[in-house]
Amino acid sequence: MTPFKAPLEDILFSLSHVAQAGDLDEWDDTEAKDILSHFSSFAEDVIAPLNATGDKEGAQLINGRVQMPNGFKEAYAQLIENGWQGLSAPEEFGGAGISKLIAAGVSEIFSGANHSLQMVCNLVPGALTTLRLFATAEQQAHWIPKLASGECLSTMCLTEPAAGSDLSAIKCRAEPAGEGWVINGEKIFISGGDQDLSESILHLVLARSGGPGIKGLSLFICQSQPQVSATRIESKLGLHASPTCQMLFSNASAELVGEEGAGLMAMFKLMNHARIDVALQGVAHASNAAYTAHHYAHDRKQGRGPDGQAAYLSDHADVQRMLDEQKILAMGARAMCHIALKESLTGQRPALVELLTSLCKVIGSEAGIRSADLGIQILGGYGYLEEYGMEQIWRDARITAIYEGANGIHERTIVTRGLKSGSGAEEFADLMNELANGDSIVKASIERWLGVVEQLRSTKESTIHAHDFSNLTRRLFQQSVWVQIASVAERHSDSNELKRLSASVLSPVRSFS
Numbered sequence: 001m002t003p004f005k006a007p008l009e010d011i012l013f014s015l016s017h018v019a020q021a022g023d024l025d026e027w028d029d030t031e032a033k034d035i036l037s038h039f040s041s042f043a044e045d046v047i048a049p050l051n052a053t054g055d056k057e058g059a060q061l062i063n064g065r066v067q068m069p070n071g072f073k074e075a076y077a078q079l080i081e082n083g084w085q086g087l088s089a090p091e092e093f094g095g096a097g098i099s100k101l102i103a104a105g106v107s108e109i110f111s112g113a114n115h116s117l118q119m120v121c122n123l124v125p126g127a128l129t130t131l132r133l134f135a136t137a138e139q140q141a142h143w144i145p146k147l148a149s150g151e152c153l154s155t156m157c158l159t160e161p162a163a164g165s166d167l168s169a170i171k172c173r174a175e176p177a178g179e180g181w182v183i184n185g186e187k188i189f190i191s192g193g194d195q196d197l198s199e200s201i202l203h204l205v206l207a208r209s210g211g212p213g214i215k216g217l218s219l220f221i222c223q224s225q226p227q228v229s230a231t232r233i234e235s236k237l238g239l240h241a242s243p244t245c246q247m248l249f250s251n252a253s254a255e256l257v258g259e260e261g262a263g264l265m266a267m268f269k270l271m272n273h274a275r276i277d278v279a280l281q282g283v284a285h286a287s288n289a290a291y292t293a294h295h296y297a298h299d300r301k302q303g304r305g306p307d308g309q310a311a312y313l314s315d316h317a318d319v320q321r322m323l324d325e326q327k328i329l330a331m332g333a334r335a336m337c338h339i340a341l342k343e344s345l346t347g348q349r350p351a352l353v354e355l356l357t358s359l360c361k362v363i364g365s366e367a368g369i370r371s372a373d374l375g376i377q378i379l380g381g382y383g384y385l386e387e388y389g390m391e392q393i394w395r396d397a398r399i400t401a402i403y404e405g406a407n408g409i410h411e412r413t414i415v416t417r418g419l420k421s422g423s424g425a426e427e428f429a430d431l432m433n434e435l436a437n438g439d440s441i442v443k444a445s446i447e448r449w450l451g452v453v454e455q456l457r458s459t460k461e462s463t464i465h466a467h468d469f470s471n472l473t474r475r476l477f478q479q480s481v482w483v484q485i486a487s488v489a490e491r492h493s494d495s496n497e498l499k500r501l502s503a504s505v506l507s508p509v510r511s512f513s
Contacts (some may be wrong), residue, residue, distance in 0.1 A: 010331060038075035124154050181209070279361045282366065399419075
């Protein structure tokens with residue numbers, strides 16, 4: 001099995017030079033390099049070695065409690081001892097208060113090293129954002145230090161047996177009880193619903209406190225307690241070490257977060273963070289698959305070259321094509337996520353951020369799946385075996401296109417809310433122009449894309465074109481990003497390779513003359 005290697009240079013290059021994080025006051029190149037370098041070492045030495053063993057052992061439900069695989073509890077103890085759980089928490093609550101862009105780099109490395117453990121740990125930043133925006137001062141003072149210290153981990157309790165993507169169908173009920181509330185009902189597909197890593201768990205629960213529809217939903221804090229139990233761990237294709245739990249709330253004590261009836265708005269803040277995080281999970285798998293395939297293809301002798309001498313697998317044109325596609329997927333999707341995050345931090349174009357969030361979720365998740373699939377093909381029979389870990393990368397990556405809103409739902413969002421006149425579409429075109437800096441190929445693509453936008457705006461049933469329009473939009477984004485990558489390629493140690501890949505993205509049809 002190829003040991004995990006954090007793509008440190010690629011991440012720093014993407015943040016500093018492609019996304020141009022230095023435009024933000026909060027960004028510091030030295031701080032970013034220092035933090036990401038230290039976390040890379042921790043991930044490679046401590047977290048990554050548990051990935052394959054955790055996959056084989058899996059999380060287990062024993063006597064009503066979830067038991068994580070061997071080594072996970074000790075790794076988590078080191079994680080919190082070194083302060084990694086509190087990176088994005090405000091300093092006044094005991095955190096490090098680092099830039100969300102640096103936190104994004106940490107999250108990608110964490111996912112590449114051990115997606116299952118990352119799943120259990122990394123709902124905390126979204127919970128912190130939600131609490132800071134909607135919780136009372138007393139709730140913040142009580143819960144944020146616990147999350148920052150690692151004493152608490154958090155969950156996001158939305159889905160129910162009869163309420164998946166349609167949250168208006170939620171039946172889990174919250175009733176007033178004294179000065180607080182009690183919750184009764186069932187939730188399913190809850191990542192980290194129970195675990196033996198942290199001392200306690202902060203559940204953010206979307207429950208019905210009023211009438212039907214989304215206006216009857218409120219958000220609640222529900223601490224781990226005997227009245228909250230994991231009744232089942234789902235048996236899954238991948239992420240075996242991440243306990244996906246069915247949860248039962250039986251008169252569980254709870255606190256209202258924010259205003260009653262405004263729960264969905266509050267939960268969306270948590271979900272939007274999770275969606276970009278999922279996109280970066282896909283990027284992590286794309287990068288990991290590319291790294292593994294690259295080393296295998298350059299070490300494996302296979303056939304002969306035109307000169308009759310023994311050739312390496314990487315010398316063959318079809319394998320080189322696949323290796324190139326993997327690199328393009330990983331580098332491009334990462335840059336798109338970083339650009340979207342930077343845009344969200346400026347706060348100047350919220351409609352654009354909404355469009356980019358859905359677009360990046362689709363692009364990042366599908367990049368991970370496609371790159372892993374290519375990796376299996378490159379490794380051939382060994383890719384189908386467990387020996388090199390490529391099949392686990394594919395299994396773990398596959399969920400990213402499903403959770404935090406199935407990709408089809410995000411494509412529908414892009415073609416509906418994203419195309420409203422005066423909203424994200426025009427701002428997206430502006431961003432593409434900014435990235436491509438007048439490139440003639442991209443300029444022509446932008447004009448074609450805007451023409452399609454106008455056609456869709458006059459179409460009654462635009463949703464039937466959602467998938468095709470999403471593909472068109474992502475191709476435009478990819479072109480623009482790769483022009484930007486090529487323009488700053490000299491800041492990367494492999495600049496000639498990046499320029500070559502950029503040329504292939506912009507001119508995919510090669511001449512046969």
